[in-house]
Every structure is written in C-alpha cells, then in structure tokens.
Amino acid sequence: MHFGSHKFSIAPMMDWTDRHARVFHRGLTKRALLYTEMVTAEAVLHGKRDLLLGFSPEEHPVALQLGGSDAGKLAEAARIGADVGYDEINLNVGCPSDRVQEGRFGACLMAEPGLVAACIAAMRDAVRVPVTVKCRIGIDDQDSEQDLQTFIDTVAATGCSTFIVHARKAWLKGLSPKENREVPPLDYARVHRLKEARPGLTIVLNGGLQSLDAALANQGVLDGVMLGRAAYQTPWLLAEVDARVFGEAPSGMTRASAVEAMFPYMEAHVGRGGRLNNIVRHMLGLFHGEPGARAYRRILSVDSVKDGAGIEVVRRALAAVADRVRAADAA
Numbered sequence: 001m002h003f004g005s006h007k008f009s010i011a012p013m014m015d016w017t018d019r020h021a022r023v024f025h026r027g028l029t030k031r032a033l034l035y036t037e038m039v040t041a042e043a044v045l046h047g048k049r050d051l052l053l054g055f056s057p058e059e060h061p062v063a064l065q066l067g068g069s070d071a072g073k074l075a076e077a078a079r080i081g082a083d084v085g086y087d088e089i090n091l092n093v094g095c096p097s098d099r100v101q102e103g104r105f106g107a108c109l110m111a112e113p114g115l116v117a118a119c120i121a122a123m124r125d126a127v128r129v130p131v132t133v134k135c136r137i138g139i140d141d142q143d144s145e146q147d148l149q150t151f152i153d154t155v156a157a158t159g160c161s162t163f164i165v166h167a168r169k170a171w172l173k174g175l176s177p178k179e180n181r182e183v184p185p186l187d188y189a190r191v192h193r194l195k196e197a198r199p200g201l202t203i204v205l206n207g208g209l210q211s212l213d214a215a216l217a218n219q220g221v222l223d224g225v226m227l228g229r230a231a232y233q234t235p236w237l238l239a240e241v242d243a244r245v246f247g248e249a250p251s252g253m254t255r256a257s258a259v260e261a262m263f264p265y266m267e268a269h270v271g272r273g274g275r276l277n278n279i280v281r282h283m284l285g286l287f288h289g290e291p292g293a294r295a296y297r298r299i300l301s302v303d304s305v306k307d308g309a310g311i312e313v314v315r316r317a318l319a320a321v322a323d324r325v326r327a328a329d330a331a
Contacts, residue, residue: 006162006204007219008245009033010238011228012065012090012134020269021232021282022059027261028238028253031246034062038092040105041068041077053084056265063088065134067095067105069115071122082127089127091119093135096170096180107170110139113154121158132162134206137190138169145190152198162202164226165191192221212237212244219245233285255286256318263311270310277304280314292324 010017010025012035022034039052044066055062064086068074078089093116095106109116116133123131133155137148152163168184175183186208195203206226209215215225231238236255242248266279280300287293299317303309 005031005246006033006164006202006224006226007031008215008224008241009063009164009204009226010035010231011206011226012036012038012092013228013232014038016232016282018282019055019059020279022062023056023265024262024279024282025231025235025238026059027258028235029241031242031248032238033088034059035090036062036064036086038065038067038095039077041066041070041073044077044080045073049080049084053081053086055085060085061087063090063132065090065092066123067092069105069109069112069119071119074119075122075126078123078131079126082129086129088130088132089123090132090134090164091116091123093133094166094170096136096139096172096175096177107136107139108172110135110151110170111142113151116151117155117158120155120160124159130162131160132164133160134164134166136166136168136170137187140169140172143169145193148190148194149197152194152201156198156201161200162204164204164206165194167191167205167207188218192218195222212240216244232282234288235283235286236288255290256321259283259286259314259318263314266311266314275305276309276311276313280304287321290321290325291327292321295320295324 008031010032014037017035017037025032025034043052053064064081066074066077066081066089068077074091081089092106093109120131120133135151137143167186167188167190170180171184188205191203191205202223204224204226205218205222206228209225209227210230215227218225239251239253239258243250262279266276269279270276284297284300287296296317299313299320303313
C-alpha cells in the first residue's frame, strides 16, 4: 500500500505502540501514519518474527522502526520488513538509553554520520518502500546547528529524503531515557531553520507536542508532525486528525462507538487465547477529562487482567461512563 504523507504520525514508543495499540489508533484516524516499537535488526534476523513483526491489515499505513548499526543486518531486516508488508522502514538514531548505546544504535550514532549513511544506503538498496531516519537535534557537546546539518546532509546524500527530528538534544552520559525526554530544552525553531535551509527534504517535528493545536501550529513551516505520549495518553485527540489535518469530513464517531468498534478485534484476540488486558491497557485514556473517566479506567484496569475476562468487562466500563454522564446531566 502506498502512502504519500507524513503530515501526521504517531511516534514509535517502546512497550506502548504494539500491534493492539495501533489497531485502536487506526480506528480513531484513518490517515495518520503509525509506527511500530523499535525492533533491533538482530531480533528481526534471529527472533520470533511473527511476534516481533506481526500486524493487522487495517493498520496501513504503518512503518517499521529498526535499530542497529550493521549495514548488512539492517538491510536484511529492512527487506524482511518490506516483504511482510510494512509501508516504510525507519532507522532509529534518537533513542538515548544505555542499553541502546551498548548495542551501538540509537542516538549515539549521530556522532557517526558516515556510518548512518552507509546503513541507510544499504537499506535503500534492499527495499522499494521509503527508508527514513528519526534523530535528535544533537548529542552531548556535538549539538551545534552545523553538526545537525552535517549529519542530515551526509545521510541525505544517500537519497534518503525524510527526517523525523525530535527537537531535543540527547545527553548520552548523565541522563536517563526518561530525563532525556524531559530535561534537555525543546528547540522547535532549530527544526524550523533546518527545513528552511533544506527545503527539498521532508522534515517532521517530534518532541513535547501536547495537543493537536500545538502540532498544527508547526505545520505551516514543516512537512509534518509526530505526536508521542499525548497521542497515547489522550487518544481521543486522534479522532480529530482526519478532519483538522487532512481536511476530511468529521466522522461522527463517539468515544463509546470507538470502543465498540474494537469488540470484534477483542473477541478474536481472546478467542485465540490472548488476554483482554493486552488490548484495553492502550484504551485507558480515551475518556480523559470526561464524566465517568475514573470509573471506566478502574473497571478496565482491575477486571481486564482476570482470567477469562472478555468484552463484558468493557461493556461494564462503558455503562459506568453512561451512568456518570446521566448523573451529571441531571445535576
């Protein structure tokens, strides 16, 4: 399946953007580009491929994010991902965790633009789908605008034209991954200037965007925006994406109808021996800020982990919301 837009995407997030989260998000927006959690090239080559790479047809357009620094292994992993049916292959050059550095992939690779370029060139030779890069604006003391442009130019020389830029530098020494998402200051203006300096490239902004309004405020200059935690923790904002970002007619969907649309998927998963909690844990924030949100979360959190839990648990959670709404209306 071909797609041509990075105007709005949902960030790859470890332990969060698994296949169940992606199916739920796809029900809220038909146009957003979805990303997998990062999978190492080594895992793709030697791990349980069905578990690591499996996805549902309704997820399209969906991109596979890979981690690694061995050009040959990344090329083979990219080929496998493309053969499975992913619409894009993305290389992670932004994750700052110690475990990632030990494996010589993630943000530490920004110090080696030539190596990243060699990896991207090999991946592009192996597949026909787009190969893209997700990076930071810099690392440690290597964080001048010239450093960033040198990195981008070196990689772009391979023919790679799309860069998703997390607008924070990464401190590889002294900050935890969580702190690296919060402590280094955001610098959206630097990403804007990168786009102005390299207008022929597709530049997508990521990092700290807390709402659809905040995302849209950056779309005049940039080619797209990528939301992470905000999209996951308050997923109802995704229901506005198709209309507000892509200009489509409002869907008329409600929060309750979005949940009910997941029932067949839930039943199929539970029927195969899966646990209800595997899916509904991604849906806890759907009623954020609404009457009944706490009761909804509590029922799903407590009861979905029990043996034999099925969609009757979700029906009860929705009923609790409806009861709170009626009570609020009557007050």
